[in-house]
Each structure stands twice: as structure tokens, then as C-alpha cells.
Amino acid sequence: MSDIHLQIKLPRPPPDVWKAIFTPAARRIWWAYGIQLRPETDTPFIECWRDGNGHNRISKGKVLNVRMNRLIRLSWQDDDWPVATQVEIKLASKRGSTSLTLSHTGFESLGKKFQYNVEEYTGGWKALLEELKTYLEGPAEELDMPPEENADA
Numbered sequence: 001m002s003d004i005h006l007q008i009k010l011p012r013p014p015p016d017v018w019k020a021i022f023t024p025a026a027r028r029i030w031w032a033y034g035i036q037l038r039p040e041t042d043t044p045f046i047e048c049w050r051d052g053n054g055h056n057r058i059s060k061g062k063v064l065n066v067r068m069n070r071l072i073r074l075s076w077q078d079d080d081w082p083v084a085t086q087v088e089i090k091l092a093s094k095r096g097s098t099s100l101t102l103s104h105t106g107f108e109s110l111g112k113k114f115q116y117n118v119e120e121y122t123g124g125w126k127a128l129l130e131e132l133k134t135y136l137e138g139p140a141e142e143l144d145m146p147p148e149e150n151a152d153a
Contacts (some may be wrong), residue, residue: 002105002108002115003106003118004104004122006125006129007099008099008100008129009100010132010136011133011136012096012098012136013096013097014091014092014093014098020132021039021072021132022037023145026135026142029135035047035048037063039063040063041064042062043063044062044063045059045075045076046058046059058079059076059077061075069091070091072089073087074088081117082110083109083110084106085105085107085109086105087102088103088105090102100132102125
């Protein structure tokens with residue numbers, strides 16, 4: 001297996017899911033604190049994180065394509081990868097809820113040394129999507145915060 005394809009049903013409509021992805025105060029709750037991500041083409045994406053061995057890591061890339069409330073495509077490269085992969089998140093309306101499809105492709109271009117990342121990222125993406133679902137099942141009050149209270153720190 002060289003690509004990741006996941007799908008999850010979320011309990012809110014696409015505009016709410018979109019806000020949860022791009023509203024910094026919301027994202028800090030379900031994803032992580034150290035992420036820079038804006039829904040604008042050609043803007044940088046940066047995620048600071050800690051791996052299972054306690055080492056500080058960075059994933060980075062840029063926003064390649066955006067269709068509001070429907071799609072975001074990113075280049076994605078961990079700090080030890082020779083080339084970038086791609087992450088695509090698609091949202092589709094399903095009777096007041098959202099079907100989110102996540103694809104992370106391009107692992108084959110990393111070479112055999114990095115193939116373990118497919119398994120690790122599959123588990124990571126599954127856990128992250130479950131966190132998003134749990135967040136959206138709750139009050140998700142951060143989605144209604146004024147912009148000045150909701151900036152990236």
C-alpha cells in the first residue's frame with residue numbers, strides 16, 4: 001500500500017467542518033496548537049509536532065488548491081523526507097452532515113527507506129479525523145468566535 005484513503009461522516013454541514021479546519025481556536029482543540037494553515041492558495045502550511053520517540057519534528061508545505069467548503073489540497077513534507085507528498089481533503093454534503101474524504105498520496109516517491117510512514121500516517125490521520133468528529137459532536141463554540149479572538153498565536 002503506497003497511498004492513504006480515508007472517509008468519515010461528520011455530524012455537521014460542510015461550512016462548519018470547513019470552519020473547524022481553518023479556525024485557529026477550533027483547530028487548537030482537535031488538531032494541535034502549532035499549526036499554520038490558511039484557506040488561501042500558495043500560502044505556507046507548517047505543523048510542529050513530536051514523534052513517538054519524543055523528538056521535535058516539522059511537517060511543511062503549501063496550499064496548492066482551495067475550493068471553499070469543498071476542497072483543500074496541500075503539499076506535505078516531513079523534515080527528513082527527500083520530496084513532498086500531497087494531502088487532499090474533500091467535503092461533501094450528506095443531509096445536514098458531511099462526508100470527509102482524506103487522501104495522502106506520493107509515499108512511493110520517498111523510496112523504501114520511508115515506506116514505514118504510510119502505516120504511521122494512516123494511524124495518525126485516523127486518530128485526527130476521530131478527534132475532529134468528537135469536536136464537532138460537541139458545542140464547537142470556537143466556530144462562532146470573532147476574528148480578533150481567534151487568531152493564530
